[in-house]
Amino acid sequence: MKLSYAGAGAALILAATLAACGGKAQFTVQGSVLGLNNAGLVLANGGSTVSVGAGATSFAFPQQIDYGTSYNITIQTQPAHMTCIIGGGSGSAGHTVSIQAQVQCTQNTYSLSGKVTGLTAAADNSVRTVTLLNGSTGGSVTIGSDSLTLGNGDFVLPNVADGVAYGVTVVPPAKPNGLTCTLANGTGVMHEAPVSNLTLTCVPTT
Amino acid sequence: MKSLYLRSGLALLCAVILSACGGNGSGDLPLSGTISGLNKDGLVLTNKSNGDKVTAKSGDVSFQFPKLAGNDEDFEIIATSPAGTKCEVVAGGKAKANVYTYNRIAVTCVADQRKLGGTVAGLTGTGLVLANGADTAAVLPPATPGANVSFLFPSTVGDGYQYGITVLVQPAGQTCAINPANNPGTMGSADVLNLAVNCRNN
Numbered sequence: 001m002k003l004s005y006a007g008a009g010a011a012l013i014l015a016a017t018l019a020a021c022g023g024k025a026q027f028t029v030q031g032s033v034l035g036l037n038n039a040g041l042v043l044a045n046g047g048s049t050v051s052v053g054a055g056a057t058s059f060a061f062p063q064q065i066d067y068g069t070s071y072n073i074t075i076q077t078q079p080a081h082m083t084c085i086i087g088g089g090s091g092s093a094g095h096t097v098s099i100q101a102q103v104q105c106t107q108n109t110y111s112l113s114g115k116v117t118g119l120t121a122a123a124d125n126s127v128r129t130v131t132l133l134n135g136s137t138g139g140s141v142t143i144g145s146d147s148l149t150l151g152n153g154d155f156v157l158p159n160v161a162d163g164v165a166y167g168v169t170v171v172p173p174a175k176p177n178g179l180t181c182t183l184a185n186g187t188g189v190m191h192e193a194p195v196s197n198l199t200l201t202c203v204p205t206t
Numbered sequence: 207m208k209s210l211y212l213r214s215g216l217a218l219l220c221a222v223i224l225s226a227c228g229g230n231g232s233g234d235l236p237l238s239g240t241i242s243g244l245n246k247d248g249l250v251l252t253n254k255s256n257g258d259k260v261t262a263k264s265g266d267v268s269f270q271f272p273k274l275a276g277n278d279e280d281f282e283i284i285a286t287s288p289a290g291t292k293c294e295v296v297a298g299g300k301a302k303a304n305v306y307t308y309n310r311i312a313v314t315c316v317a318d319q320r321k322l323g324g325t326v327a328g329l330t331g332t333g334l335v336l337a338n339g340a341d342t343a344a345v346l347p348p349a350t351p352g353a354n355v356s357f358l359f360p361s362t363v364g365d366g367y368q369y370g371i372t373v374l375v376q377p378a379g380q381t382c383a384i385n386p387a388n389n390p391g392t393m394g395s396a397d398v399l400n401l402a403v404n405c406r407n408n
Contacts, residue, residue, distance in 0.1 A: 133370045133390055135339015136322075136363045160340070167337035169370030169390040187337055187372035 025067040027093035030060035031086075031101030041084060042077040043103070049076060052103070059103070067094040073101050081108055081162040081192070109159035110190050112166055114198025116143055120151035122178065130181045130202065131171040132157060138166055143200075155200070160190040168198060180205045233276025235303045237283070239311030241266050245366045246288035251295075251313065254282040264366075269313070275303035283311055290365030290395055291317045317364025320393050322371075324401025325354045331377030336384075336403065338363070338371045345403075347377070356399075363393045371401060380405045 029045050033056050041052040045061055052059045065071060073089035084105040093099065112134065122128050122145075132155065133140040139158035145151060160166045168186035181202040188195065237253065241262055249262040251269060258273040275281055283299040298310035322338060326345050334345045341361040348355045363369050370390030373382050385402035 133339075133368050135337065135341060135371075136361070136367050136369045136393075137341070138339035140368070164340045165337045165342045165374055167339055167370065167372030167374055169372060171368065171370065171390050187374050189374070 026064040118202035235308035238270035248288035319362035321397040323358035335375040337374040
């Protein structure tokens with residue numbers, strides 16, 4: 001009796017295996033994920049969607065598709081604070097042995113900028129400069145009076161990633177140039193929008 | 207007689223052709239490669255095989271030796287680092303010169319790391335956060351009122367790199383300012399642990 005159960009089971013497995021061989025080949029619409037640190041990513045393929053959680057390194061849509069069916073993976077919703085792009089996300093099932101798209105996500109970055117006043121050329125018309133530094137790793141910008149109109153104009157520092165602190169200081173020139181520059185609104189945390197309220201004011205050194 | 211001239215001419219031609227094939231210094235391959243992370247002047251790269259040298263300065267991302275190498279000529283490149291940074295030949299530094307190897311030398315430099323910190327005086331309120339750009343350090347008031355508190359940024363700063371700290375969040379009821387004597391500044395050959403922050407009540 002026991003033996004016949006085993007035999008029936010084996011026959012069933014065999015039948016299932018054979019069924020898988022016959023008929024149209026099925027393909028899973030899937031891929032790898034890189035750099036996804038936040039929740040909220042939703043991918044779509046036609047009417048089918050899949051949510052991909054923070055920290056995921058792969059994804060697969062629940063429904064398989066037939067050989068020859070075309071697929072086109074798009075981003076329905078970007079994760080919080082990040083932007084993802086897709087490579088190899090469209091094609092025809094069976095064109096390659098398996099579908100293997102790539103999703104790559106990077107933290108959003110926003111510009112850090114402001115206005116300068118009073119950075120005029122020296123009396124002998126030589127260019128005066130001031131350097132703004134965003135800590136040891138945030139980059140810097142050197143503003144020259146020759147890029148301004150009557151000492152007034154705009155400056156832009158390298159972008160800062162969402163959620164990251166910035167703290168900008170004024171680096172005086174190695175040789176004093178007769179101006180003393182002070183910065184307002186130079187520090188904060190980047191949050192979902194560019195910051196453009198830095199104000200650099202230069203006055204003759206007293 | 208004629209045939210002797212002809213033969214010696216032929217021999218000379220052979221010798222010229224052969225010498226062109228062998229490589230003994232007068233080749234046409236400019237040994238070269240890439241540099242990453244160099245923020246100091248004075249990196250010296252030496253080809254031990256022929257004594258040829260090339261110097262790189264802060265910010266350089268590539269180099270090329272003045273002497274041209276011949277095909278099949280051995281080369282071995284070593285790096286002599288500037289003070290405060292460690293440069294190494296990480297790939298392609300030892301090979302026989304040919305079209306596949308002559309420009310594949312990779313040099314990587316990493317600045318020596320120093321600590322950045324200091325002391326806050328007069329701190330009584332909670333919430334003070336200092337920032338060196340993206341790197342932040344929270345500072346709590348001292349257990350003993352009136353005492354100074356020291357702080358240290360979590361990230362180190364490379365020798366030769368600039369730093370500049372700001373007050374990201376002022377403590378409750380107080381305003382703190384950073385002594386500009388050494389802020390902003392450039393990291394030298396020793397830790398900077400004497401940044402001074404002074405807080406007073408609003």
